[in-house]
Amino acid sequence: MSGLFRFGISIDKNLLDKFDRLIREKKYTNRSEAFRDLIREELVKRAWREGKQVAGAITFIYDHHQRDLLSRIVDTQHHYQKLIISTQHIHLDHENCLEIVAVKGNSREVQKLADTLKSIKGVRHGTLSMSSIGKGME
Amino acid sequence: MSGLFRFGISIDKNLLDKFDRLIREKKYTNRSEAFRDLIREELVKRAWREGKQVAGAITFIYDHHQRDLLSRIVDTQHHYQKLIISTQHIHLDHENCLEIVAVKGNSREVQKLADTLKSIKGVRHGTLSMSSIGKGME
Amino acid sequence: MSGLFRFGISIDKNLLDKFDRLIREKKYTNRSEAFRDLIREELVKRAWREGKQVAGAITFIYDHHQRDLLSRIVDTQHHYQKLIISTQHIHLDHENCLEIVAVKGNSREVQKLADTLKSIKGVRHGTLSMSSIGKGME
Amino acid sequence: MSGLFRFGISIDKNLLDKFDRLIREKKYTNRSEAFRDLIREELVKRAWREGKQVAGAITFIYDHHQRDLLSRIVDTQHHYQKLIISTQHIHLDHENCLEIVAVKGNSREVQKLADTLKSIKGVRHGTLSMSSIGKGME
Numbered sequence: 001m002s003g004l005f006r007f008g009i010s011i012d013k014n015l016l017d018k019f020d021r022l023i024r025e026k027k028y029t030n031r032s033e034a035f036r037d038l039i040r041e042e043l044v045k046r047a048w049r050e051g052k053q054v055a056g057a058i059t060f061i062y063d064h065h066q067r068d069l070l071s072r073i074v075d076t077q078h079h080y081q082k083l084i085i086s087t088q089h090i091h092l093d094h095e096n097c098l099e100i101v102a103v104k105g106n107s108r109e110v111q112k113l114a115d116t117l118k119s120i121k122g123v124r125h126g127t128l129s130m131s132s133i134g135k136g137m138e
Numbered sequence: 139m140s141g142l143f144r145f146g147i148s149i150d151k152n153l154l155d156k157f158d159r160l161i162r163e164k165k166y167t168n169r170s171e172a173f174r175d176l177i178r179e180e181l182v183k184r185a186w187r188e189g190k191q192v193a194g195a196i197t198f199i200y201d202h203h204q205r206d207l208l209s210r211i212v213d214t215q216h217h218y219q220k221l222i223i224s225t226q227h228i229h230l231d232h233e234n235c236l237e238i239v240a241v242k243g244n245s246r247e248v249q250k251l252a253d254t255l256k257s258i259k260g261v262r263h264g265t266l267s268m269s270s271i272g273k274g275m276e
Numbered sequence: 277m278s279g280l281f282r283f284g285i286s287i288d289k290n291l292l293d294k295f296d297r298l299i300r301e302k303k304y305t306n307r308s309e310a311f312r313d314l315i316r317e318e319l320v321k322r323a324w325r326e327g328k329q330v331a332g333a334i335t336f337i338y339d340h341h342q343r344d345l346l347s348r349i350v351d352t353q354h355h356y357q358k359l360i361i362s363t364q365h366i367h368l369d370h371e372n373c374l375e376i377v378a379v380k381g382n383s384r385e386v387q388k389l390a391d392t393l394k395s396i397k398g399v400r401h402g403t404l405s406m407s408s409i410g411k412g413m414e
Numbered sequence: 415m416s417g418l419f420r421f422g423i424s425i426d427k428n429l430l431d432k433f434d435r436l437i438r439e440k441k442y443t444n445r446s447e448a449f450r451d452l453i454r455e456e457l458v459k460r461a462w463r464e465g466k467q468v469a470g471a472i473t474f475i476y477d478h479h480q481r482d483l484l485s486r487i488v489d490t491q492h493h494y495q496k497l498i499i500s501t502q503h504i505h506l507d508h509e510n511c512l513e514i515v516a517v518k519g520n521s522r523e524v525q526k527l528a529d530t531l532k533s534i535k536g537v538r539h540g541t542l543s544m545s546s547i548g549k550g551m552e
Contacts, residue, residue: 331512406541409506
């Protein structure tokens with residue numbers, strides 16, 4: 001079951017001061033929220049490692065003048081359409097496009113889709129941003 | 139100036155076999171493309187480190203039922219509107235939203251925007267996907 | 277000043293359960309210690325980024341049969357002797373050596389030493405393990 | 415079988431110039447060596463992920479005044495002695511010790527040893543430096 005809970009942390013004053021400075025820089029307004037985010041980051045890493053249901057974004061750059069490239073990108077996205085929620089397309093300049101594909105599904109399949117998109121000749125840089133489907137991250 | 143160039147790599151046969159197996163797994167069809175991608179990854183890391191013009195995606199999860207949260211997210215995005223190209227919003231389930239913000243600008247400012255969004259109470263997981271504006275990555 | 281301090285963390289029961297499972301897997305016996313380690317990791321990353329005094333280990337593999345290689349490695353270590361505390365040398369098999377150099381100093385100089393060792397022809401894999409000089413990490 | 419091999423890489427002049435600048439900064443004297451190191455890094459990551467035989471270094475900081483701590487560290491190392499080759503111990507200052515444990519074995523067991531050492535109360539920062547046993551990395 002869910003519900004708010006409170007527990008105590010023992011910490012050396014020196015280390016706490018450093019933590020406070022760190023979270024101020026990262027714009028946190030309270031320690032609990034900073035702490036919860038540290039936990040969530042570990043949980044997300046683990047969900048991806050263990051082949052759980054995840055969400056995320058695949059980001060890549062390409063030159064839209066290469067016509068074959070466009071159709072290869074679209075074909076790949078159709079082949080994996082089960083994983084793809086939507087795609088955002090941005091014209092960075094006359095040549096370069098940034099495409100961001102929002103994905104959700106099994107982490108290993110999402111990884112495979114990211115690899116496939118990145119390996120297409122003409123795709124100049126691809127990254128996979130690993131996030132969560134949100135459940136259990138409250 | 140641009141233009142295709144060719145040069146030779148000396149490599150032990152053993153290591154090359156392993157490279158070939160690796161890039162086959164990552165779906166590459168030729169070594170040159172795999173090699174170019176290894177370089178691009180290093181270049182992107184460095185552009186981000188050095189405060190250059192970059193592009194990327196900030197991805198985060200939140201519970202849209204918290205009304206204050208929504209307005210804090212929108213306010214933050216307006217404050218940094220210079221860096222934001224567009225936003226993709228996905229309803230993951232009844233509670234959880236995935237928001238992906240396409241960004242372009244100075245890497246340090248983009249980092250600050252990502253930190254600010256991540257630190258908002260109720261934002262459950264945030265990542266910054268670091269990519270490139272594409273120039274010089276051909 | 278130093279001294280033990282205690283403060284409360286508010287957290288959703290669900291998220292706390294997940295944290296407890298996570299730290300059990302990572303062998304922690306209490307939450308405070310796990311929490312302190314999460315903070316320390318952030319502090320160490322930042323000390324390295326900001327050019328502070330750090331400690332760490334440079335690890336690399338090489339084939340000791342290449343005689344020139346040995347003298348290049350020793351020369352490099354002598355050139356940076358100010359940063360080097362001691363070196364551990366391990367014979368992995370008939371050909372391969374593992375060398376671990378304990379280092380302490382300015383993070384940028386330590387990085388340069390690591391780069392220089394890694395770039396030597398015949399050094400097959402090098403990593404830099406970033407740790408701390410320990411002060412303020414209590 | 416082993417033996418030197420040569421093959422060609424096609425690359426845009428612009429991108430090659432950037433690669434050359436990058437490897438000069440990282441102190442490489444030729445492209446082949448830089449390229450081989452990029453491959454080796456990928457191979458090492460994969461060996462660790464797949465539970466292969468690996469080598470590496472576990473680095474951690476602790477305060478030697480805590481006597482129980484010392485015996486817990488030694489006990490742990492004895493329990494995993496099969497994985498441990500040797501240990502380097504450095505007195506960073508009056509309180510802080512840096513200990514670097516050279517390890518070799520199955521990557522998952524090495525990870526477990528690193529987790530166990532890091533989780534000991536009083537161990538202030540631990541890292542695992544992932545390297546290779548060297549075979550097939552020529």
